[in-house]
Amino acid sequence: MEHAQIIQDTLRKLxxxxxxxxxxRTVVAIQLALEDxxxxxxxxKGIYIPxxxxxxxxxxxxxxxxxxxxxxxxxxxxxxxxKMAGYPMSEPPTASEFIEIMVYHLQKxxxxxxxxx
Numbered sequence: 001m002e003h004a005q006i007i008q009d010t011l012r013k014l015x016x017x018x019x020x021x022x023x024x025r026t027v028v029a030i031q032l033a034l035e036d037x038x039x040x041x042x043x044x045k046g047i048y049i050p051x052x053x054x055x056x057x058x059x060x061x062x063x064x065x066x067x068x069x070x071x072x073x074x075x076x077x078x079x080x081x082x083k084m085a086g087y088p089m090s091e092p093p094t095a096s097e098f099i100e101i102m103v104y105h106l107q108k109x110x111x112x113x114x115x116x117x
Contacts, residue, residue, distance in 0.1 A: 003034055006106060010084075011069065015076025022065035022072075025055050029066060033103045040103065043096040066095035073098075 007027045008018065016023050028051045033039050039046030048059035055062065073081050074092040082089050084105040093101060 003031060003106065003110070006109065007031065007102070010102065010106065010109075011073075013077065014069075014073035014080055016069050016072050020069070020072075022068040025051060025057070025062050025065040026069045028054050029062060029099055030102045030106070033099050034106060037103065040096070040100055043099070047096075047099065063095050066098060070095060070098045 004027055007030050008023070011017075011023055011026065016026070018024075029047050032047050032050055036046070044059060044063075048062045051062045052059040070092050081093075081101070085093070085101045086104065
């Protein structure tokens with residue numbers, strides 16, 4: 001799976017470091033969505049279950065961990081998260097919304113990087 005470092009760097013900017021097990025599981029979930037955007041249409045089957053298998057946990061643990069990442073990001077860098085989303089938010093996104101926000105942000109970032117080469 002690709003892009004782990006850029007995902008970790010982006011999560012760090014939101015206040016989520018490597019010292020959280022939630023961060024690792026969130027990185028895997030985002031990687032899965034980056035590999036195949038259609039996974040966003042069926043998050044449990046396409047992202048949570050495969051991520052759980054890769055992380056040796058349950059799909060509900062993956063979802064809960066992403067929710068924990070969202071809570072931390074909302075507390076630490078709400079403005080940064082809203083900027084990544086590209087639209088105003090009055091409350092934290094759901095776990096699946098967060099994955100979509102990260103995919104959107106990272107695809108833009110990767111597109112800019114590839115054009116700069």
